[in-house]
Amino acid sequence: MITRRDVSSITADAEYALLDARGLTPADLIAAGTEAHVYALGHDQVLKVYADPDQHQALETIADLYRRFDRTTVPFALPEIQAIEQHGTLLAVTETRLPGSPLGDALTLTSPATEHAYLAAVRDLTGLRLTTPLDRRMLLDPDPAHQGEDWTAFLRRLLGQKLPKVLADLRRDVPAVDSITVRLAARLSRSYTGPEGVIHGDLYPGNILVADGKVSAVIDFGTFTLLGDPLFDLAGACAYYRMYDEDRAAVRNRLLATAAENLPAGRRDDLADYLHLVALLSCDLYPEQGKHIRDTGHYQWAADVLNSPTDWKNR
Ligand SMILES: Nc1ncnc2c1ncn2[C@@H]1O[C@H](COP(=O)(O)OP(=O)(O)O)[C@@H](O)[C@H]1O
Ligand SMILES: [Mg+2]
Structure with a gap:
């Protein structure tokens, strides 16, 4: 990584x-x-x-x-x-130079209007397309062996690389982790034929700029940018909003429920799968000096996501 x-x-x-x-x-x-x-x-x-x-x-x-x-x-x-x-x-x-300042500086994140503006910008970003395609799934992956990989095969590969590193810890903190990974493996064995676009990968209020009360720019593509199903970005963005606040689960479920409103049932299931993938793939990415990974904030956030029911799908 x-x-x-x-x-x-x-x-x-x-x-x-x-x-x-x-x-x-x-x-x-x-x-x-x-x-x-x-x-x-x-x-x-x-x-x-x-x-x-x-x-x-x-x-x-x-x-x-x-x-x-x-x-x-x-x-x-x-x-x-x-x-x-x-x-x-x-x-x-x-x-x-792009206009505006980060959404969390310009607006109050706890206000419903800000939440609404954030989700609208994230949805708009899922419409981003390229004029000429790229032949890989992870922007910064130079390995020619991965060129032309199918979207779900790519996610299966990432998950297969990650699980040996994190499964022992997750089994202690997420009782359902094995059933989650079995379900994901089954769903990812089918190939994906829906729309493809640019997945920012690090979509949170710090990377969205606001000027005169409106979203003016989305910045900072790169490290986590993927090419594939744009719904992956929507799942991440819902889960990253106020992710270290005490009421994060309620915030996340509210955003996900709103995001799911206009989606057909199959796509709601995809959104829930991507939410779990974001948590599994990122759980060990933010180690903290002198701490076991299980004691770090980001890992605990990921465990919380994996332990939360996905009943927002049916609201
Ligand atoms: N093109 C730009 N125009 C204006 N401000 C910018 C621009 N790029 C970055 N910034 C400012 O710098 C901050 C950090 O930049 P960012 O690209 O998000 O890098 P980092 O990877 O350090 O988060 C942003 O939150 C924004 O306030
Ligand atoms: Mg940034």
Whole structure:
């Protein structure tokens, strides 16, 4: 699995040298993300500073994805990368500056109107299509052996790779885990023939920008981006909203019930399967220093998702 080299490994000296070369100062910083520092570059662009020069190829792949977006298929802006340059130990990426600030900063996440706007944006994103197709399922998977893989075969493979690593722990925390994986394996043995699009993979309020009260952009595709059934993104996005709040199960079930409202029964089942897949595939992705995986927040969230009834399907 891909791991992120985070901003804490950007050294101040290297960054000052880069800023200097671009005529920028620390006062131009507009955001410090998990992977990059983001600076305003005039009115129309941003400069993102990444710590890891090994990310060059990944960023080229993301820039290529952005060029393939059919931007007429969504009602908001999407990122564009203009240049990727190596600066000593750092990478400098020039992007179009997008309007707005993250949804959780601009709006109150607990308000029903915000929940509604979030779900509407997520649904809109499920309509995103490419102008020219990609021949793989995981954007940043360079392995030619995986080219042309069927969507459900791809998910079966991911699950098969993940389960040996997490099953022993999950059996302690999720009594039904074996029946869940047996059911998933059976459903994923059928091939999928529905619509295919771009799955953002990390769709949560931090990656949705809001300007003047409206969703203005969806950003930060890449690490978890897949090509396949867009419903996969909808399941993840419902489960990631306020995922560390105490009432997360109620929030998640409300979003899922609303998302399921307009879907035929078979697609509701798909949505429930994707919810379980998101939990299973991500449960060990956020280890915390000095803690057993079972004691980490993200794992406990995943166990909670897997232990929750899917009765939202029939509301
Ligand atoms: N193209 C852009 N235009 C304007 N602001 C941006 C742009 N890209 C990123 N940002 C700001 O920087 C923050 C972090 O960027 P993001 O792409 O989400 O990276 P990370 O992987 O660090 O989360 C965003 O929440 C947003 O506020
Ligand atoms: Mg982000």
